Amino acid sequence: ETGVTQTPRHLVMGMTNKKSLKCEQHLGHNAMYWYKQSAKKPLELMFVYSLEERVENNSVPSRFSPECPNSSHLFLHLHTLQPEDSALYLCASSQESGGNYNEQFFGPGTRLTVL
Amino acid sequence: GQNIDQPTEMTATEGAIVQINCTYQTSGFNGLFWYQQHAGEAPTFLSYNVLDGLEEKGRFSSFLSRSKGYSYLLLKELQMKDSASYLCAALDSNYQLIWGAGTKLIIKP
Numbered sequence: 001e002t003g004v005t006q007t008p009r010h011l012v013m014g015m016t017n018k019k020s021l022k023c024e025q026h027l028g029h030n031a032m033y034w035y036k037q038s039a040k041k042p043l044e045l046m047f048v049y050s051l052e053e054r055v056e057n058n059s060v061p062s063r064f065s066p067e068c069p070n071s072s073h074l075f076l077h078l079h080t081l082q083p084e085d086s087a088l089y090l091c092a093s094s095q096e097s098g099g100n101y102n103e104q105f106f107g108p109g110t111r112l113t114v115l
Numbered sequence: 116g117q118n119i120d121q122p123t124e125m126t127a128t129e130g131a132i133v134q135i136n137c138t139y140q141t142s143g144f145n146g147l148f149w150y151q152q153h154a155g156e157a158p159t160f161l162s163y164n165v166l167d168g169l170e171e172k173g174r175f176s177s178f179l180s181r182s183k184g185y186s187y188l189l190l191k192e193l194q195m196k197d198s199a200s201y202l203c204a205a206l207d208s209n210y211q212l213i214w215g216a217g218t219k220l221i222i223k224p
Contacts, residue, residue, distance in 0.1 A: 002157055042119065042214040043202070090157070101145060101210050106157035 003027040006091050006107035013081065014115050021076040021110050023091030031096045032074040033104065034066060037088040049074065050096050081114045088112070117141045119215035121203050126221045127193055135188045135201050135218045143208020149177055149188045150202040152217065158202055161188070190220075198222045 004025045013019050025032060031050040035043045048055040049068040063085075065077040074091055088111050092104040118140045127133040139147065146165035150158040164170055164179035164186060176189040190197055200217040207213055 002159065004157070040123065040216055042216045043204075043212075045212070101206055103148065103160040103163060104212075106150075106159070108155075108157045 002105045002107065004091060004093055004105050004107035006089075006110050008110055009108065010111045010113075012113045012115065013078070015081060015083075017081075018077070018079040020078065021089055021091075021112075023074040023076075023107055025072055025074075025091075025093035025105070025107075027093055027095075027105060029093035029095045029105070030071055031094045032068060032071075033092040033094075034064075034074065034076050035090040035092065037090055037109070043090070047076075078112075081112075083114050086112055086114045117205075117207060117213045119203055119205060119213055121201075121215040121218045123216070124219045124221065126223060127190075129193055129195060129222055129224050131193050132189065132191050133193060133220065135190075135203075135220065137186045137188070137203035137215060139184050139186070139203070139205040139213070139215075141205045141207040141213055144181060145206040145208065145210060147177075147179055147186045147206070148202075148204045148212070149186075150204065151199050152202060153199045161201075193222050195222050195224070 007022045033048050034046040046060050047066040063080050067075040088109045090109045091107040094104045095102050121137045149161040152158040162177035169178045174191045179186045200219045202217045203215040204212045
């Protein structure tokens with residue numbers, strides 16, 4: 001257990017569905033991240049919420065929409081996804097402190113399959 | 116562009132030593148991380164190097180050469196449970212992590 005939980009662990013959805021991924025961290029961290037992990041590819045950073053500010057990656061399609069209602073919870077809302085969006089979606093958190101960087105703690109991920 | 120290179124897969128024998136290399140090219144540099152990821156599980160932090168040299172933590176050691184843009188993770192006395200993917204990630208000048216694709220390490224009896 002890393003202190004970061006994700007639900008659901010597995011999700012199968014059609015291209016017309018709307019679903020949400022949930023992440024919760026119990027570590028008191030002030031930054032949270034969404035990553036996409038595809039086989040044999042580097043982790044792709046999708047979104048960051050740091051010190052309550054959202055940092056976007058402009059290459060993420062609008063069919064992915066993050067929401068961070070507080071420092072402990074992070075959601076990724078999904079709609080009209082494509083089969084190539086099938087991947088492992090990882091959530092992570094860290095404690096950011098003025099330029100000093102601490103390690104990220106990852107959740108177990110949600111394995112997403114888009115049919 | 117920014118880039119991390121590490122071997123895709125390595126095989127080693129139980130009880131032996133293995134070295135996983137990582138080279139990086141980033142805009143600025145604020146340190147290098149190694150993470151371990153077992154299949155179907157979360158990546159977990161192994162080490163962080165920002166100064167040149169070797170950092171030892173039990174059976175695992177990590178080395179950094181900033182002038183060469185090079186790091187390695189050294190695993191000693193390999194155990195079957197060390198079978199996993201090992202992810203190298205460099206922190207650039209904006210404190211953004213640049214990730215490698217990971218090295219899948221297979222341990223054979």
